[in-house]
Amino acid sequence: MKAWTIPQFGIEHLALADRPEPTPGPGQVVVRVRAASLNFRDLMMVQGHYDPRLVMGRVPCSDGAGEVAAIGSGVTTLKVGDRVIGSFFQNWLDGPINSSKTRGALGGDVDGMLQQFALLSEAAVVKAPAGWSFAQAATLPCAALTAFNALHGGLPGAGPAGAAIAPGDTILVQGTGGVSIFALQLAKAAGARVILTSSSDDKLAKAKAFGADGLINYKSTPDWHKPARDLSGGGPDLVVEVGGAGTLGKSISAVRTGGTIALIGVLAGIKGEVDTVSLLMRSITVRGINVGSVAMLRQLVRAMEASNSRPIIDREFPFSAASEAMNYMKSGAHFGKVVITVD
Ligand SMILES: NC(=O)c1ccc[n+]([C@@H]2O[C@H](COP(=O)([O-])OP(=O)(O)OC[C@H]3O[C@@H](n4cnc5c(N)ncnc54)[C@H](OP(=O)(O)O)[C@@H]3O)[C@@H](O)[C@H]2O)c1
Structure with missing residues (x-):
């Protein structure tokens, strides 16, 4: 599978790599990512302004949506084909924030969503709002939450x-x-x-x-x-x-x-x-404020469905144009969200 990676800091150094498709372990799911959305944090991460000690080779982007492609043993709440979004924090499921819950952030501590397949924890995957496109659903995990x-x-x-x-x-x-x-x-x-x-x-x-x-x-x-x-x-x-x-x-x-x-x-x-x-x-x-928990993300999905409002997407870029998308976001020309579709 294809994955965008950060081999060294700088948008110009983003590299498209071939990686093996992940296999889900117990309690994990693999999501076929269809869209990722950009946040200012992703720009900072790629440029080395967020975490100077970031592990090189990391896949950027906290936010993505897609469909469940495979489930590991013990997974009961999701099935293959479900349309889902990943939670920014894989370990902050509920309740008040603490330091251990904020470890495991996508596109920082662990690989993010700018890749064709992402390995996520079942507990930190949320069903996308009904009737939404993948691009729309991909905007929720960080900015909206x-x-x-x-x-x-x-x-x-x-x-x-x-x-x-x-x-x-x-x-x-x-x-x-x-x-x-x-x-x-x-x-x-x-x-x-x-x-x-x-x-x-x-x-x-x-x-x-x-x-x-x-x-x-x-x-x-x-x-x-x-x-x-x-x-x-x-x-x-x-x-x-x-x-x-x-x-x-x-x-x-x-x-x-x-x-x-x-x-x-x-x-x-x-x-x-x-x-x-x-x-x-x-x-x-x-x-x-530090983003939010999986429980808040579920509540946000319900709130968005109930209010009938949809995310405002300024522009969508193809997967091949990830660097262009990041430079566009960096220019500050956008209004609302910038999305990268993952084919
Ligand atoms: N704490 C958290 O959990 C959390 C979560 C998400 C984001 N963030 C942070 O929140 C900030 C926004 O993130 P984002 O992803 O929404 O960024 P973004 O989409 O890149 O927002 C850029 C926009 O911010 C506005 N802006 C820039 N400088 C400004 C200023 N001095 N005064 C008022 N507005 C200004 C500009 O709007 P105009 O073009 O209209 O002037 C610019 O287009 C970033 O610093 C990000 O790191 C924090």
């Missing part, structure tokens, strides 16, 4: 993804990448208002068409936290923070007193100073 966790995973003890936002809340979403557009869709489905920032007026117009209520160009309005406060009558209840160090200060200024910042990304920097006084004086909760 992260957005879902940010919006709905906030209350301990309220099930795998207890509600963190309520209908009528205002959510601030930064940019128009994969996580952010899912956050927009999920927030609208939950009856929330959404303020969205982007560097592009064209993308803001698109976001409006998908339901964004308030629009701010963060390039032409560098002090975007001010209109964000005005548009939300005193500050959003929740900020979906994907910029990281470069945006956190303004997110702290924007969010309402008593509000929450879901800290997700590092698009605008990793390290920086934090206004600790504002955090404590205004009782702001900063909640670190």
